[in-house]
Amino acid sequence: xxxxxxxxxxxxxxxxxxxxxxxxxxxxxxxxxxxxxxxxxxxxxxxxxxxxxxxxxxxxxxxxxxxxxxxxxxxxxxxxxxxxxxxxxxxxxxxxxxxxxxxxxxxxxxxxxxxxxxxxxxxxxxxxxxxxxxxxxxxxxxxxxxxxxxxxxxxxxxxxxxxxxxxxxxxxxxxxxxxxxxxxxxxxxxxxxxxxxxxxxxxxxxxxxxxxxxxxxxxxxxxxxxxxxxxxxxxxxxxxxxxxxxxxxxxxxxxxxxxxxxxxxxxxxxxxxxxxxxxxxxxxxxxxxxxxxxxxxxxxxxxxxxxxxxxxxxxxxxxxxxxxxxxxxxxxxxxxxxxxxxxxxxxxxxxxxxxxxxxxxxxxxxxxxxxxxxxxxxxxxxxxxxxxxxxxxxxxxxxxxxxxxxxxxxxxxxxxxxxxxxxxxxxxxxxxxxxxxxxxxxxxxxxxxxxxxxxxxxxxxxxxxxxxxxxxxxxxxxxxxxxxxxxxxxxxxxxxxxxxxxxxxxxxxxxxxxxxxxxxxxx
Numbered sequence: 001x002x003x004x005x006x007x008x009x010x011x012x013x014x015x016x017x018x019x020x021x022x023x024x025x026x027x028x029x030x031x032x033x034x035x036x037x038x039x040x041x042x043x044x045x046x047x048x049x050x051x052x053x054x055x056x057x058x059x060x061x062x063x064x065x066x067x068x069x070x071x072x073x074x075x076x077x078x079x080x081x082x083x084x085x086x087x088x089x090x091x092x093x094x095x096x097x098x099x100x101x102x103x104x105x106x107x108x109x110x111x112x113x114x115x116x117x118x119x120x121x122x123x124x125x126x127x128x129x130x131x132x133x134x135x136x137x138x139x140x141x142x143x144x145x146x147x148x149x150x151x152x153x154x155x156x157x158x159x160x161x162x163x164x165x166x167x168x169x170x171x172x173x174x175x176x177x178x179x180x181x182x183x184x185x186x187x188x189x190x191x192x193x194x195x196x197x198x199x200x201x202x203x204x205x206x207x208x209x210x211x212x213x214x215x216x217x218x219x220x221x222x223x224x225x226x227x228x229x230x231x232x233x234x235x236x237x238x239x240x241x242x243x244x245x246x247x248x249x250x251x252x253x254x255x256x257x258x259x260x261x262x263x264x265x266x267x268x269x270x271x272x273x274x275x276x277x278x279x280x281x282x283x284x285x286x287x288x289x290x291x292x293x294x295x296x297x298x299x300x301x302x303x304x305x306x307x308x309x310x311x312x313x314x315x316x317x318x319x320x321x322x323x324x325x326x327x328x329x330x331x332x333x334x335x336x337x338x339x340x341x342x343x344x345x346x347x348x349x350x351x352x353x354x355x356x357x358x359x360x361x362x363x364x365x366x367x368x369x370x371x372x373x374x375x376x377x378x379x380x381x382x383x384x385x386x387x388x389x390x391x392x393x394x395x396x397x398x399x400x401x402x403x404x405x406x407x408x409x410x411x412x413x414x415x416x417x418x419x420x421x422x423x424x425x426x427x428x429x430x431x432x433x434x435x436x437x438x439x440x441x442x443x444x445x446x447x448x449x450x451x452x453x454x455x456x457x458x459x460x461x462x463x464x465x466x467x468x469x470x471x472x473x474x475x476x477x478x479x480x481x482x483x484x485x486x487x488x489x490x491x492x493x494x495x496x497x498x499x500x501x502x503x504x505x506x507x508x509x510x511x512x513x514x515x516x517x518x519x520x521x522x523x
Contacts, residue, residue, distance in 0.1 A: 012030075012032055013032050013033055014032070014033065014034075015032055015034060016034065017034060017113055017114060017115050018031075018032065018034045018035030018038055018095075018112075018113070018114030018115075019031070019032040019034070019035060019111075019112065019113060019114070020032075020035055020052060020111075020112035020114065021109055021110070021111055021112070022051070022052050022109065022110045022112065023107070023108070023109060024107065024108040024109075025051070026051040026052055026053055026110075027048060027049070027050070027051050028046045028047055028048070028049075028050050028051070028052060029047060029048065029109070030047065031043055031046050031047060035114055038085075038087065038093065038114070038116070039055065039085065039087045039088060040087045040088030040089060041088055052110075052112060053065075055085050055086055056083060056084070056085060056086070057084055057086055057092060060083045060084055060085075063083065064083070067081075068081065068099065072099060072101045072110070076100065076101045076102075077098070077099060077100045077101065078097075078098065078099045079098045080096060080098065081096070081097050081098075081099075082094065082095070082096050082097075082117055083095055083097060085114070093116065094116070094117035095114050095115065095116060095117055096114075096115040096116075096117050097112060097113065097114055097115075098112070098113040099111065099112050099113075172485070173485075174211075174485035174505065174506040174507060175412055175415065175485045175506060177207065177211060177506060177507040178412070178415040178418075178419070178483075178485075178506035178507045178508060179412070179414035179415045179417075179418040179419070180207055180418075180507065181207060181211075181506075181507035181508060181509070182415070182418035182419045182421065182422040182507070182508070182510075183418045183421075183422075184204055184207060185422045185425075185510050186418065186421050186422050186425055188204075207507070211507055230272065230273040230276060230359055230360070231273050231275070232271055232272060232273060233271075233272075233273075233274070234269050234270075234271060234384055235269065235270050235271070235272045235273075235274045235277060236266055236267050236268060236269055237268040237269070237270060237277070237302055237309055237311070237381075238263050238264060238265065238266040238267070238268050238302060239266065240274060240277060240278055240281070241261075241263055241281055241300065241302045241311065242261065242263060243278070244278050244281035244282050244285065245259060245261055245281070245285065245300055247278075247282060248282060248285050248286065248289065251286070251289055252289060252298070255289055255292075255294045255295075255296075256294050256295045257289060257292060257294070257295070257296050257297070257298050258296070258297045258298070259285075259298050259299075259300065260297065260298070260299045260300070261299075261300045261301075262299070262300070262301045262302070262303075263300075263301070263302040264302050264303050264304055268302060268304055268309050268383070269383060269384045269385075270309050270360070270381045270382065270383060270384050271360075271382070271384040272360045272381065273360075276356045276359070276360075277356070277360070277381075279352065279353075279356060280311075280353050280356050280357060280379060281300075281311065281313075283349040283350070283352060283353050284311075284313040284353060284377050284379070285298065285300065285313060286349060287313075287349050287350060287377070288313050288314075288315040288317065288375075288377075289315075291315065291317040291318050291375070292315045292316065292317030292318070292374075293317065293318070296315060296316050296317055297315070297316050298313070298314070298315045299312070299313070299314040299315070300312075300313055301313075301314075304383060307382065307383050308362075308380045308381065308382060308383060309380070309381045309382075309383055310378060310379070310380050311378070311379040311380075311381075312376060312377070312378045312379075313376070313377045314374065314375070314376040314377075315374050315375060315376075316374040317374055317375065318371065318372060319368045319369065319370055319371045319372050319373040319374055319375055320366060320368035320370075320371075320375050321368075321370065321371055322368075322370060325366055325367075325368065328350055328366050329350045329351055329353070329354040329364070329366070330351060350366075350377075353377075353379070357379055357381070360381055360382075361381070361382055362379060362380050362381040362382065363379075363380050364377065364378065364379045364380075365377070365378055403427045403428065403429075404428050404429070404449045404450050404517050404518050405428075405429045405430075405431075405446060405447065405448045405449045405450070406420075406423055406428050406429070406430045406431075406448055406449070406450045406451070406452065406517070407430070407431050407432075407433065407439060407442060407443055407446060407448035407450070407451040407452070408420045408423070408430055408431070408432050408433070408452045409432075409433045409434070409436070409439040409451065409452065409453045409454055409457070409462070409465070410432075410434065410452075410454040410483070411434050411435065411454060411456070411457055411458050412454070413434060415454075415506070416432045416433075416434060417432065419452065419483075419508065420432050422510055423510075426510070426514065428517070431446045431448070435457060435458055435459050436457045436459050436460040436462075436464070436465040436468075437459055439451070439453070439465060439469075440465070440468060440469070440472075443469060443472060444472065447474055448478065449477075449478065449479060449518055450478065450479045450480075450481065450517055450518070451466075451469055451478055451479070451480050451481070452481050452483045452513075453465055453466060453469075453480065453481070453482055453483065453500075454483055454484055455482060455484040455486060455491075455495075456484070456485075456486075462482060462484065462498075463494060463495070463497075463498035464498075466480050466482075466495075466498045466499045466500055467498060467499055470499045479501050479502075479516065479517070479518065480499060480500045480501050480502075481500065481501060481502045481503075481504060481513070481516060482495040482500045482502070482503045482504065483504050483506060483508055484503075484504075484505065484506060485505070485506045486505075491503070501516075502516050
């Protein structure tokens with residue numbers, strides 16, 4: 001009779017451990033195949049004929065009566081008891097036993113679960129080994145994560161140092177460029193149409209090239225950090241492309257290049273930043289001019305297709321090897337033939353193009369039939385439905401000469417003197433100061449309408465000087481312009497927070513500066 005499990009229960013019969021069911025008198029009423037195999041008996045020899053305690057050695061029987069039975073009476077179960085069972089061949093087998101007592105319909109049954117102690121110990125050893133292996137793997141993972149975090153911190157620190165270096169390099173390069181730009185403007189004004197203009201044109205061309213290189217370094221740094229901000233407005237590309245081409249007319253003439261322009265009729269409108277998009281066209285044209293031997297042909301096309309504006313720059317220059325095509329837009333990428341010709345540049349122009357185009361939601365790609373077969377770069381930008389274009393013309397007419405009292409503050413004497421001289425040529429009354437303390441004394445007597453302040457002054461920062469000038473009589477109406485070699489976005493934000501009206505990065509373009517000056521008569 002078996003009230004515990006149904007006859008023929010496969011889970012009971014084929015369990016990996018030994019399972020035995022005994023009645024109140026201890027006689028076996030059911031036993032599974034595993035237990036029979038271990039004990040060496042057939043099921044028929046044990047069921048209804050043998051008590052479970054009869055399979056225990058004498059010492060184990062005593063232990064069963066004195067320990068197991070009382071516990072079963074009180075708790076109803078015993079667990080993890082190690083005893084020996086005697087098999088048919090009178091061999092002793094170490095076993096771990098668990099017993100659970102149940103009462104069903106007035107009858108009492110003991111459910112025995114038998115585990116070979118050797119198997120259990122081996123299992124526990126395997127389990128312990130697996131746990132140790134898991135713990136070792138977890139520790140290795142923690143160490144790897146710690147190393148990865150340390151590496152990321154090192155890379156972040158290196159990236160910060162690189163950004164700081166680029167910003168400092170830009171500042172140090174812009175400081176000597178500032179007096180050179182102002183001196184050139186003065187020479188242009190004085191010479192006018194007299195004499196041979198080629199020397200001044202060469203000077204101006206090289207100065208603009210050096211300034212553009214410094215600007216490109218900072219622009220690429222901003223893009224890689226995700227800090228470039230676009231001043232979006234509807235931009236008419238036809239005029240912008242023509243203006244950019246005009247900017248490089250002198251470079252094309254010097255290299256005896258033929259520049260062919262085919263531009264779609266206006267309006268070709270995109271939603272974008274006119275200054276940044278002009279950079280894209282200028283960099284592509286500059287790239288074509290550098291990589292094309294003197295006397296080459298460069299084509300600039302603007303067309304519209306499938307809702308996109310398409311700008312193509314094609315040349316018949318040195319071409320691009322197939323292996324180099326996938327990397328031409330990467331930072332500091334160079335083509336070996338260009339290096340041999342010493343015209344490789346810094347390798348940042350195309351990286352800047354890709355970054356600016358991506359910020360506008362567009363694409364740029366390069367194509368070439370191979371070395372010596374020329375190349376083509378294609379920019380695609382989404383067309384805009386806007387009808388109020390904001391075109392930045394590079395050769396717009398200069399504003400009328402301003403007449404204002406201007407205080408120029410810069411600890412670089414050459415920079416202060418050349419800028420003051422240039423402003424004086426255009427009808428402004430100027431005073432100079434080389435320290436913040438001197439600037440405050442001069443301002444008290446001069447009452448300037450405009451103050452051009454360098455930021456890195458020896459006795460206090462230009463930010464603090466701006467705050468103090470604002471606090472002077474008439475200071476609230478004074479136009480304050482930061483003129484500095486520090487040109488990152490955070491520098492502009494610091495300037496505005498300090499009370500500046502404008503922020504200009506050296507070298508100062510006089511046409512840009514004149515647009516910020518009031519046309520008040522000097523007293």
